[in-house]
Amino acid sequence: MAKASDLFVKALVAEGVSCVFALPGEENLDLLESLRTSNIHLVVTRHEQAAGFMAATWGRLTGLPGVCLSTLGPGATNFVTAAAYAQLGGMPMLMITGQKPIKNPKQGHFQIVDVVDMMRPLTKYTRTIVAADAIPARVREAFRVARQERPGAVHLELPEDIARDSSDAEPIPASYDRRPVADEKSIARAVEAIERAHRPLLMVGAGANRKLTSRVLRAFVDRVGIPFLSTQMGKGVIDETHPLWLGTAALSDGDFVHSAIDACDCIVNVGHDVTEKPPFVMHGPKPTVVHLNFSPAEVDPVYFPQIEVTGDIANAVWRIAEQVTPQPHWDFSYFDRVRMALGDHLARGADDDRFPLFPPRIVADVRRAMPDDGIVCLDNGMYKLWFARYYKTRQPNTLLLDNALATMGAGLPSAIAAKLVHPRRKVLAVCGDGGFLMNSQELETAVRLRLDLTVLLVRDDAYGMIRWKQAEMGMANYGMSLGNPDFVKYAEAYGAHGHRPANAAELAPTLERCLGATGVHLIDLAIDYSDNKRVLGDELAALTASL
Numbered sequence: 096m097a098k099a100s101d102l103f104v105k106a107l108v109a110e111g112v113s114c115v116f117a118l119p120g121e122e123n124l125d126l127l128e129s130l131r132t133s134n135i136h137l138v139v140t141r142h143e144q145a146a147g148f149m150a151a152t153w154g155r156l157t158g159l160p161g162v163c164l165s166t167l168g169p170g171a172t173n174f175v176t177a178a179a180y181a182q183l184g185g186m187p188m189l190m191i192t193g194q195k196p197i198k199n200p201k202q203g204h205f206q207i208v209d210v211v212d213m214m215r216p217l218t219k220y221t222r223t224i225v226a227a228d229a230i231p232a233r234v235r236e237a238f239r240v241a242r243q244e245r246p247g248a249v250h251l252e253l254p255e256d257i258a259r260d261s262s263d264a265e266p267i268p269a270s271y272d273r274r275p276v277a278d279e280k281s282i283a284r285a286v287e288a289i290e291r292a293h294r295p296l297l298m299v300g301a302g303a304n305r306k307l308t309s310r311v312l313r314a315f316v317d318r319v320g321i322p323f324l325s326t327q328m329g330k331g332v333i334d335e336t337h338p339l340w341l342g343t344a345a346l347s348d349g350d351f352v353h354s355a356i357d358a359c360d361c362i363v364n365v366g367h368d369v370t371e372k373p374p375f376v377m378h379g380p381k382p383t384v385v386h387l388n389f390s391p392a393e394v395d396p397v398y399f400p401q402i403e404v405t406g407d408i409a410n411a412v413w414r415i416a417e418q419v420t421p422q423p424h425w426d427f428s429y430f431d432r433v434r435m436a437l438g439d440h441l442a443r444g445a446d447d448d449r450f451p452l453f454p455p456r457i458v459a460d461v462r463r464a465m466p467d468d469g470i471v472c473l474d475n476g477m478y479k480l481w482f483a484r485y486y487k488t489r490q491p492n493t494l495l496l497d498n499a500l501a502t503m504g505a506g507l508p509s510a511i512a513a514k515l516v517h518p519r520r521k522v523l524a525v526c527g528d529g530g531f532l533m534n535s536q537e538l539e540t541a542v543r544l545r546l547d548l549t550v551l552l553v554r555d556d557a558y559g560m561i562r563w564k565q566a567e568m569g570m571a572n573y574g575m576s577l578g579n580p581d582f583v584k585y586a587e588a589y590g591a592h593g594h595r596p597a598n599a600a601e602l603a604p605t606l607e608r609c610l611g612a613t614g615v616h617l618i619d620l621a622i623d624y625s626d627n628k629r630v631l632g633d634e635l636a637a638l639t640a641s642l
């Protein structure tokens with residue numbers, strides 16, 4: 096007979112778990128003891144939300160569910176935002192929470208929240224483990240469901256008396272399983288729609304960033320010659336320095352990508368689903384939208400594709416590429432103009448030397464400092480739009496951003512997880528002064544783990560993104576200004592290194608130095624958002640109208 100908590104850990108190991116992000120409580124102590132004697136790396140964090148963001152990012156980057164652990168009640172409620180982050184972002188993640196004894200409770204309702212029910216709308220699967228013998232099946236099912244397309248969050252509650260029980264059950268091995276492939280008739284329909292169109296376009300969404308689709312998509316574009324654009328979470332699947340790149344749907348409207356979409360008559364939408372902010376809004380029968388994804392399209396007032404190709408993306412793209420014959424009636428001349436105008440526009444501001452810094456200059460300096468496989472992890476704020484629009488992403492999952500829950504606070508935790516998954520790659524978190532302070536305590540975790548990591552903190556002393564929206568809506572500037580600590584001293588108090596460029600020219604060498612050094616570095620960088628409206632609003636509207 097084995098102790099139930101040992102069996103639980105054995106089942107985790109059988110699923111390939113090598114790291115657990117945790118903020119333990121007394122209800123987890125048996126499980127913790129079983130983890131102590133396993134080969135699993137325990138990463139203790141300073142907030143459960145951060146542990147959850149890390150586990151979700153682990154899942155996002157590896158495809159294997161990331162695992163996080165918390166106590167009952169307050170620990171579990173702190174997981175809620177991370178659960179939504181994983182669920183909406185399509186990131187496989189398992190949350191394990193403790194619970195008081197269920198067979199013989201002795202403390203009334205102290206700290207008791209119905210965690211399983213609380214997790215129901217935020218997860219694909221949530222269960223209490225009520226018997227030690229049930230552990231193998233529950234763990235296997237949780238992992239199977241978390242990984243299955245579309246991936247997401249799952250939750251298991253392990254009460255302390257069950258954890259202390261014993262069982263002679265063994266973990267259930269994973270079955271041999273392949274993703275189903277699309278039906279030949281749906282492929283034929285897609286091919287026909289593409290060939291019949293005059294101006295077909297390819298759109299790459301988040302789902303394409305989850306699996307190994309990069310090579311086939313690139314081959315599709317090269318062979319068929321159709322221009323492509325991407326959603327924010329689809330960035331990097333095809334190298335954005337490719338000559339057929341038409342940009343990223345970073346803004347809601349009025350950008351060059353939207354002109355291209357308005358002009359096209361067929362969009363092959365690969366890996367997109369409605370949890371990501373819509374890259375385009377469907378109004379009627381034009382354009383023909385071919386939804387190509389692991390799962391069928393969820394119909395929404397703004398998304399109701401006419402053709403669905405459901406099945407493994409890579410396989411479907413490869414088969415379509417084999418069958419599509421480039422057509423003499425295809426006319427990409429308008430898209431060529433869009434591409435030229437976009438290229439000109441993106442180059443503007445890259446060497447602007449104002450201080451505080453102009454966002455395109457920051458993006459340009461970061462791009463020059465980061466190797467192609469370096470990972471930039473964004474929190475949520477105004478700079479996300481600038482990065483999504485300007486940062487030419489060259490490899491899959493090298494610009495991690497959240498355009499699904501779009502929560503603040505995930506920048507630093509996701510960078511910590513990215514560094515743990517890819518210890519040899521350069522990792523840079525980019526955070527606003529608002530979002531950074533939501534989980535800045537994790538600087539301690541990064542320092543304790545001896546990670547080599549840089550945080551670029553763009554400081555406008557405000558909730559800049561909302562201030563921008565407020566101005567766009569013609570409202571008075573109100574309720575957005577912030578005071579801030581001295582971030583250099585703040586970093587140093589954690590045992591990290593603080594830097595504060597004093598002019599635009601100092602940013603590039605500071606980035607270079609931090610990314611090349613060991614340890615945790617924070618760059619406190621003053622940013623100037625005063626041109627948001629001019630560049631992203633008025634200027635773009637005029638330019639796109641004149642195409």
Ligand SMILES: Cc1ncc(C[n+]2csc(CCOP(=O)(O)OP(=O)(O)O)c2C)c(N)n1
Binds near residue numbers: 501529
């Ligand atoms: C958890 C959470 N709270 C609130 C919001 C709404 N929100 C989006 S961006 C933003 C401001 C972000 O400020 P900051 O991090 O300083 O970035 P900035 O826009 O100033 O560059 C807010 C409040 C959110 N997305 N997530």
Ligand SMILES: [Mg+2]
Binds near residue numbers: 476529554556558559
């Ligand atoms: Mg700010």
